[in-house]
Amino acid sequence: MNKFIKNKISLSAAAFIAAVILAAAFAPFIVKYDPAAQELSQRLSAPSAKHLLGTDDLGRDVLSRMFYGARVSVSVGFVAALITVVIGSLIGLFAGYFGGAIDGVLMRFTDIMLCFPTFFLILLAVAFFEPNIYNVMIAIGITSWTGLARIVRAEVLTVREREFVLASQTLAVSGFRLFFVHILPNVISPIIVYSALAIGGAILTESGLSFLGLGVQPPMSSWGQILMQGKDYIYAAWWLSLFPGAAILLTVLSFNLIGESLRDILDPKEL
Amino acid sequence: MPLLSVKNLSVEYKASFGVVKAVDGVSFDVEKGEVFAIVGRSGSGKSSVASAIMRLTDIDGAQIKSGEIFYRETDLLKLSFDDTRKIYGKKISMIFQDPQSYLNPVIKVGKQIEEAVKVHNPKLSKSEIKERAASALKKVNLDDMQRIFNSYSHRLSGGQKQRILTAMAIINEPEILIADEPTTGLDAAVQKQILDLIKELKGKMGLTLIIITHNLKIAEKHSDKTAVMRSGKIIECAPSKEIFKNPKNEYVKQLTNVSYSLPEQMP
Amino acid sequence: MFTYIFKRLIYSIPIILGITVMTFAVMFFTPGNPADMVADFNIKVSAESKERLIKLYGLDKAWYEQYWNWLKRVVVLDFGNSFRDGKPASKKIAERLPATILLNVLSIILMLCISIPVGVYSAVKKYSLFDRVLTAIVFTCFSVPVFWAALMLMTVFGLWLGWLPISGLTSFEFGEFSFFEKILDLCRHLILPVFVSTLGSFAVMSRYVRSGMLDVLKQDYIKTAYSKGLSKRQVVFNHALKNALLPLITIIGLSIPGLIGGSFIIETIFSYPGMGRLGYEAIMARDYPVIMGIGVISAFLTLLGNIIADVLYASADPRIRYK
Numbered sequence: 001m002n003k004f005i006k007n008k009i010s011l012s013a014a015a016f017i018a019a020v021i022l023a024a025a026f027a028p029f030i031v032k033y034d035p036a037a038q039e040l041s042q043r044l045s046a047p048s049a050k051h052l053l054g055t056d057d058l059g060r061d062v063l064s065r066m067f068y069g070a071r072v073s074v075s076v077g078f079v080a081a082l083i084t085v086v087i088g089s090l091i092g093l094f095a096g097y098f099g100g101a102i103d104g105v106l107m108r109f110t111d112i113m114l115c116f117p118t119f120f121l122i123l124l125a126v127a128f129f130e131p132n133i134y135n136v137m138i139a140i141g142i143t144s145w146t147g148l149a150r151i152v153r154a155e156v157l158t159v160r161e162r163e164f165v166l167a168s169q170t171l172a173v174s175g176f177r178l179f180f181v182h183i184l185p186n187v188i189s190p191i192i193v194y195s196a197l198a199i200g201g202a203i204l205t206e207s208g209l210s211f212l213g214l215g216v217q218p219p220m221s222s223w224g225q226i227l228m229q230g231k232d233y234i235y236a237a238w239w240l241s242l243f244p245g246a247a248i249l250l251t252v253l254s255f256n257l258i259g260e261s262l263r264d265i266l267d268p269k270e271l
Numbered sequence: 272m273p274l275l276s277v278k279n280l281s282v283e284y285k286a287s288f289g290v291v292k293a294v295d296g297v298s299f300d301v302e303k304g305e306v307f308a309i310v311g312r313s314g315s316g317k318s319s320v321a322s323a324i325m326r327l328t329d330i331d332g333a334q335i336k337s338g339e340i341f342y343r344e345t346d347l348l349k350l351s352f353d354d355t356r357k358i359y360g361k362k363i364s365m366i367f368q369d370p371q372s373y374l375n376p377v378i379k380v381g382k383q384i385e386e387a388v389k390v391h392n393p394k395l396s397k398s399e400i401k402e403r404a405a406s407a408l409k410k411v412n413l414d415d416m417q418r419i420f421n422s423y424s425h426r427l428s429g430g431q432k433q434r435i436l437t438a439m440a441i442i443n444e445p446e447i448l449i450a451d452e453p454t455t456g457l458d459a460a461v462q463k464q465i466l467d468l469i470k471e472l473k474g475k476m477g478l479t480l481i482i483i484t485h486n487l488k489i490a491e492k493h494s495d496k497t498a499v500m501r502s503g504k505i506i507e508c509a510p511s512k513e514i515f516k517n518p519k520n521e522y523v524k525q526l527t528n529v530s531y532s533l534p535e536q537m538p
Numbered sequence: 539m540f541t542y543i544f545k546r547l548i549y550s551i552p553i554i555l556g557i558t559v560m561t562f563a564v565m566f567f568t569p570g571n572p573a574d575m576v577a578d579f580n581i582k583v584s585a586e587s588k589e590r591l592i593k594l595y596g597l598d599k600a601w602y603e604q605y606w607n608w609l610k611r612v613v614v615l616d617f618g619n620s621f622r623d624g625k626p627a628s629k630k631i632a633e634r635l636p637a638t639i640l641l642n643v644l645s646i647i648l649m650l651c652i653s654i655p656v657g658v659y660s661a662v663k664k665y666s667l668f669d670r671v672l673t674a675i676v677f678t679c680f681s682v683p684v685f686w687a688a689l690m691l692m693t694v695f696g697l698w699l700g701w702l703p704i705s706g707l708t709s710f711e712f713g714e715f716s717f718f719e720k721i722l723d724l725c726r727h728l729i730l731p732v733f734v735s736t737l738g739s740f741a742v743m744s745r746y747v748r749s750g751m752l753d754v755l756k757q758d759y760i761k762t763a764y765s766k767g768l769s770k771r772q773v774v775f776n777h778a779l780k781n782a783l784l785p786l787i788t789i790i791g792l793s794i795p796g797l798i799g800g801s802f803i804i805e806t807i808f809s810y811p812g813m814g815r816l817g818y819e820a821i822m823a824r825d826y827p828v829i830m831g832i833g834v835i836s837a838f839l840t841l842l843g844n845i846i847a848d849v850l851y852a853s854a855d856p857r858i859r860y861k
Binding site for chain 2: 758759760761762764766767768769770776777781784854855856857
């Protein structure tokens with residue numbers, strides 16, 4: 001924990017994430033304008049004291065829309081990562097723990113999933129089952145677990161090899177005990193590190209989907225969606241593209257930095 | 272004047288729990304033609320002394336904190352890294368414990384041997400280099416040169432690998448050869464062969480030998496002078512005949528009474 | 539060696555079957571069936587002819603029969619005709635595939651050209667200012683949304699500076715150009731898409747090179763090399779590099795699906811005439827035959843890439859023995 005505090009970069013990353021989460025949670029109390037309120041006389045006005053980050057093509061306040069957009073990014077990031085981590089850990093644990101035929105089937109399934117471009121599958125799923133925030137979360141969650149499953153499986157196998165030697169010396173160790181006392185504590189750190197990276201990845205994927213018009217639908221706003229609208233006005237209204245893009249970049253960067261420093265703390269042998 | 276003189280050497284490395292003094296103010300002299308043994312348990316700092324002499328401490332993440340290491344009149348620790356390149360492999364060479372991992376797995380053995388010649392004799396022709404490599408292999412009693420030259424290290428036995436490493440170390444006829452646990456990881460029969468080989472080479476080439484070992488028997492049998500290390504310090508250093516018959520230090524006394532071979536692991 | 543390749547191919551058969559099952563399952567379980575789609579496209583299609591379509595596609599049969607019939611056609615790369623223009627899906631994909639392969643191969647080459655020297659240098663100069671700055675750049679590249687980077691670069695180099703074209707693969711007048719002008723025109727069009735699709739993978743790869751190199755530089759045989767009197771440069775280039783780069787072969791193989799996935803978004807932004815944009819358009823239009831074809835083909839390409847990577851690795855690393 002000491003290292004974590006010492007590291008200014010990870011600290012500011014954590015602070016930024018906290019700020020984004022707070023902004024998302026309290027968006028209705030913070031923003032000056034209704035994110036959906038159109039003020040056509042104010043169309044595409046540049047950042048000013050009135051509209052800190054300017055307005056979009058329908059005269060909506062960009063800052064307000066970004067605060068609400070944070071809700072989408074944060075919730076998609078966390079929920080999708082949660083689904084990813086649950087599926088990935090379970091498949092990895094089952095495959096590694098039971099071995100044999102179960103391992104064979106699960107790992108072949110993972111190999112097959114690995115052959116498909118993940119983004120293609122996500123596009124397909126979201127497009128076919130109506131693009132909305134829940135489908136985006138699920139689609140990202142159920143397609144992004146392959147890496148984690150492999151890591152967890154490998155970790156379980158190493159632990160098992162070690163513990164079986166031990167078990168044979170100290171008489172019977174029950175399967176239950178083996179699982180909770182020996183295996184779980186060992187796989188928990190790669191899972192935590194992967195979670196942080198998965199949140200960042202999910203936020204990136206969501207913004208890509210929204211940018212292609214397959215993310216959350218209006219009147220809901222998300223960072224990727226503001227960017228999609230902004231791209232048509234990039235010459236006239238740079239603020240529509242710059243700010244949401246920077247928000248995505250900084251948020252994802254923060255999660256990745258947190259993931260990296262978690263890796264340093266939990267697994268110091270890898271540098 | 273001694274051939275090699277270590278003065279007040281200290282080596283430290285950073286561990287997760289703080290700074291560890293691997294070598295703490297060690298001094299000793301090695302005379303020309305002598306066999307000098309450094310004995311100690313693993314973790315006593317004996318290998319770090321060798322690393323410091325070879326300027327290899329960086330690779331293990333260790334640092335030479337203070338001290339001087341004189342080879343004749345030159346302080347090896349004051350030389351720039353580039354200047355040391357003319358000394359290692361030419362004047363001072365080293366063979367390591369556990370030969371398995373000390374040959375590059377993806378380069379053919381022959382190329383690795385030739386490289387040792389080439390780096391110190393850039394003007395030699397290809398055939399001359401090959402000739403020297405062949406004669407070095409002969410010196411370490413390896414026949415079947417063609418096969419060995421074209422092999423990767425995983426195809427060879429542990430004994431063959433150690434012979435190859437030895438051949439590379441002596442190929443430029445150095446003055447000093449440091450052997451760090453040269454028999455660890457080898458079968459008992461092969462251990463004896465390697466020791467005999469090193470002694471034989473010493474006799475033929477007039478090498479000065481520094482043998483680092485946890486095996487008191489090896490030290491007693493083969494060395495002229497022995498230094499016993501514990502926790503980074505030399506606790507007793509004397510001619511081998513005296514130290515094994517009549518140790519002064521309590522710890523050394525215990526060692527020589529209890530067993531000839533120190534356990535590699537800390538008890 | 540040949541037995542190894544043979545074994546590797548045999549091992550791939552269940553995966554190939556799995557790929558087709560997965561693709562078929564996606565088609566089977568998605569709401570709305572292809573006959574509905576065709577009917578929706580063409581209002582004139584009557585209920586009666588819809589029945590005929592259902593028969594034609596075999597949609598009234600059990601799923602395993604449908605799968606078997608579909609599989610028999612997939613084996614000869616017949617994915618059916620596009621719903622949009624009636625052309626064979628495989629032909630449409632074949633037209634677009636070379637452009638996507640060109641884009642991705644160039645990206646891989648550019649990625650290696652940047653990430654190997656960068657990774658090696660920052661490993662050799664660990665914790666130097668250069669290493670720190672590079673780490674920062676790498677993390678930023680890894681976190682940047684590609685479409686946003688594309689947008690920004692298009693704005694700067696395409697619109698403001700006017701140096702580079704921002705869409706397509708060739709200019710309007712391409713047909714009238716001389717050979718040299720054609721090459722130049724292609725290059726100018728490729729610069730931005732290739733650069734953007736390299737961004738993310740460059741970051742990952744240079745991290746791999748760096749940590750691989752750091753790992754190798756701690757190995758015992760590096761000590762042997764130094765104790766022979768080799769210089770730092772000789773140790774790094776003659777002894778460490780090959781060991782550090784070997785694992786990259788596998789990683790490049792594994793990065794193929796990510797690159798193809800990236801093509802969907804990059805090709806769409808740059809209006810690049812490749813398989814990715816075709817796929818995006820097909821998905822938006824629910825053009826099942828084309829979607830299924832692209833799914834199967836990109837999965838096959840990935841598998842093929844992985845097999846080639848494994849074989850290359852096995853022949854490059856002497857420690858691996860083919861049994």
